[in-house]
Amino acid sequence: MARWKINLIVLWIGQFLVMGGMTMIIPFLPFYLQELGLKDPRSVALWASWIFAANFVTAFLFQPIWGGLSDRFGRKVMLLRSGFGMAVVMTLMGFAHTAWHLLLLRMLNGVISGFQPAAVALISTNTPKEKIGFAMGTLQSGAVAGTILGPVIGGLLAVGFGGYRPIFYITGTLLFIASLVAFFLVKESFDAQEVKKQPKVSLVQGFKQLSKIPQLPALFAVTFLIQFALLSPMPLIPLFVQKLHGQTEYLALFAALVGSATGFSSIVASPLLGKFGDRIGSERILQFCLIGAAVTFIPQVFVHNIWQLMISRFFLGIFIGGLLPSVYSLIRKFTPNGMESRAYSFNSSTLSLGNMLGPVVGGLLSGLVTIRGIFLLSAILMITNSFWVRRSLVTADKMEVLEKPLD
Structure with missing residues (x-):
């Protein structure tokens, strides 16, 4: 099988698990907060909104930073950093004891996120030009599938395990396995020596250039x-x-x-x-x-x-x-x-x-x-x-x- 196809299959699975893990908590987040001690319905709704949005807030701020490092050190390195990091953070969410713990962990998850842009960049730079549209569409379908099925899987796991904490442990384990598979199977054409010859460009300078x-x-x-x-x-x-x-x-x-x-x-x-x-x-x-x-x-x-x-x-x-x-x-x-x-x-x-x-x-x-x-x-x-x-x-x-x- 062509190398770009192997990359695409592995990263499709990674996209599915990452987006599934991000959305898996949606059906039971208010109930998990009640388990953590919140009783007032308004407080539960407010905290659920904050916790859900926290990931996107920090991701918005930190994505360009990881993108700059990705261009300097390689997309696979950033992909693995994000995958293994989110596996640890997702597992830690199962050990949360207060709503504050969950909020801070969701913010941390946004800080270390970046699997999707790294995967997109890796596929786009390691796929034949005449196949890029197909590859981008296929990769996006993995993210969409994870987003759709994540809440469904989360709800089924909550019923099957009779609780919410095991879901975080399972999700963290799956993210770790997906990152491990990417470590061994994903190959990137990246010339580090050539990149070192290029002048370093700051975040602001990079944005101005683009x-x-x-x-x-x-x-x-x-x-x-x-x-x-x-x-x-x-x-x-x-x-x-x-x-x-x-x-x-x-x-x-x-x-x-x-x-x-x-x-x-x-x-x-x-x-x-x-x-x-x-x-x-x-x-x-x-x-x-x-x-x-x-x-x-x-x-x-x-x-x-x-x-x-x-x-x-x-x-x-x-x-x-x-x-x-x-x-x-x-x-x-x-x-x-x-x-x-x-x-x-x-x-x-x-x-x-x-x-x-x-x-x-x-x-x-x-x-x-x-x-x-x-x-x-x-x-x-x-x-x-x-x-x-x-x-x-x-x-x-x-x-x-x-x-x-x-x-």
Whole structure:
């Protein structure tokens, strides 16, 4: 098997376990806090929000730092640092005795995170150019699968073990095994001697250099808006399902199905859209998927039952599957050699920012416009994004071709 394919398979599994481990605590986090001594429902809700967001806050701040080190010392080193580090932190969460312990450990987890941008950078720099779109789509499907199935697995483990602490021990062990497999099987083409000859570039200098390439700030902004638009309605969907279907003993199951519908279609679509991107250009796939996402958000404004909502969310997932893989491919296209990890880390920071602000702003606006209005806002953001992509990427790319001198 080709080396890039082995890397892709191993890192797909790593992405799945990392994102699964990050989201596995979602179904039982409030109950774990109650086990730690919190009784007041408002306190539990407040602490759960802080603990969930803490990981993204510190990840937003530290991702660019790890990206710079990754370009200097290699992507595999940073990947293993993050994998083994998160394995230890996740295990320690099982020993927490107060909400403060859990909050600080989640913040520490964000500090040492960076598995995803390191994996993306390693795959993008060690995969044949004609296969990058397919590889990015496949790698993203692993992250999506982990995000979807993580809460489901966490809930099943909580029932199976009759408690929450063993889940952290199991997750930590799986992360350790995945990192160990990556240590032995992932191979990286990285010339450390050549890198040493290059002048050292600080975090600020690196950002200034990348900012001079007009397509990269545009892609960072697109990533933020994508995540913001996708996550704005997410915390409200269970309540919307309850409103559409009424109170029932199967309410949690229906909410999970609606939440998972987007991810299941995205897993299938990501590699296929990535392959199409290799043929016709990732710029066009990105623009097509933004328009498609905007169109599929609109029916969600008018649904009257959960089956209509589920179908709409399923079709939304098809177009979501092509968004981030296209962005990753384009970042690789426009980034100078030797700065790939830094570029992906800056992009990961904007992604974390969208993950933080989307649910917060969506929750604040829901009191004014309801979740139906949030769906409409997401559609507007997606269609605006598509115009931005056309102007900053597609049109600019055509102009660059036209301006090249003829032989």
